[in-house]
Amino acid sequence: MPARPIELKGRPLAGGQLPAVCAPLVGRTRSALLAEAAAVAAKAPDLIEWRVDFFEGIADTPAVVQLAGELRQAAGGIPILFTRRSRREGGEPIPLDEPQVLALYCAVCASGSVDAVDYEAANDPALLAELREAAHRHGLALFLSFHDVNGTPPLGELVQRFEQAEKLGADVAKVAVMPRSERDVLVLLEATLQASQKLRVPVVSMSMAGLGALTRVCGGAFGSALTFAVGGAPSAPGQLPIEDVRAGLALLRRAAG
């Protein structure tokens, strides 16, 4: 198994086991997010993702930075991934243009309240370069991601998406796609396996919705370093409760001997 775990500040997530488990926060208000963070932290995921595109105060940079600090406290030592998912790739509509989003990311990077950021690889290369510089200057890991919420591209294109993320300077390359058939699920797993063997950085993948849900448990066997599971509320179709994912992973580990 050449696949490698995600490291944040020099420490491998989940003690280096694949996959680590990440639970999203999708609250729309400060109070909802603080309650959600406490409830999610109690379930002890390896990573917590704040999906800031759900937050109604996203246009108020000081409020976001302050809330990041409060979520850091609520997370009780669990590292935090900061993510604005774009509308095009499955996120919520927000009242910011892309340079404003980038400025928000940079302010959050500088706050010291998060450990990693996720940004779509399809964004303007100049903005990507700026974020990479800001993330690394502050010791954060950069996830570069690709999502196809409508279908599953062919195998070669999927592998290229992982490779492109690495070329763009990602510390973690993430690909999430929607299956239209059982074959699409196998294509995503095969692409994950190939990418995990080719890339120097960890890869993360999932096939979404009910058809792809098994990849959220089995993906680690094919090199995916992280799986997203529901602590409070799902952020994408097909996410399973964290208890189910942990039970499934434990079962597979016993089985693999």
Added chain:
Amino acid sequence: MPARPIELKGRPLAGGQLPAVCAPLVGRTRSALLAEAAAVAAKAPDLIEWRVDFFEGIADTPAVVQLAGELRQAAGGIPILFTRRSRREGGEPIPLDEPQVLALYCAVCASGSVDAVDYEAANDPALLAELREAAHRHGLALFLSFHDVNGTPPLGELVQRFEQAEKLGADVAKVAVMPRSERDVLVLLEATLQASQKLRVPVVSMSMAGLGALTRVCGGAFGSALTFAVGGAPSAPGQLPIEDVRAGLALLRRAAG
């Protein structure tokens, strides 16, 4: 999902859900087998397989036939699959030549104490034809199987193995292979998917050992109609406890919505 369930005497196993769960019996003596059958039946698999190559009395046809009747009673209504796995395909050494094995199968078919028989597709075509006739005359389903305990043949060959079983008159086509890499596991799942879409009869598959163990839970999603799980003791490497398989299948069913 074009895959179809196994039907025994007109009734689909597991109410038609994929995959059904089969637990093997591997006792060496009558008393061990009767105890094992009672313990396994208490775990309510959908099918019980008697691996008669483990039975030290295999050369005594009347003893085998009588014991089949006793196992029928112990199984409490759970249907029984009768299997002599050959040494070449992963079974135990036995003191019978192949025509003697065939005579044993025919006597068991006539006894009315089992519901299906498994025989390797690589056997002499004349013996295969004889068994097919005997099985069908007595209303039993015929599993024709292929096992590679050393490796995983290429995708095209795997699909041909399923197709060959159907051409030879199988009611169920089974392929079990040993993975040497994560890729082999995906190849087996892809072959299962293709075969389940091409064949008119149900297909059954698994990738063995720890590397392939996930196929024992996920195989149904790619068309495998049956998974083997441990009620008492395993009959092949990588089999999981029946409780784990049932928990994993329940998890995937909730996830698939």
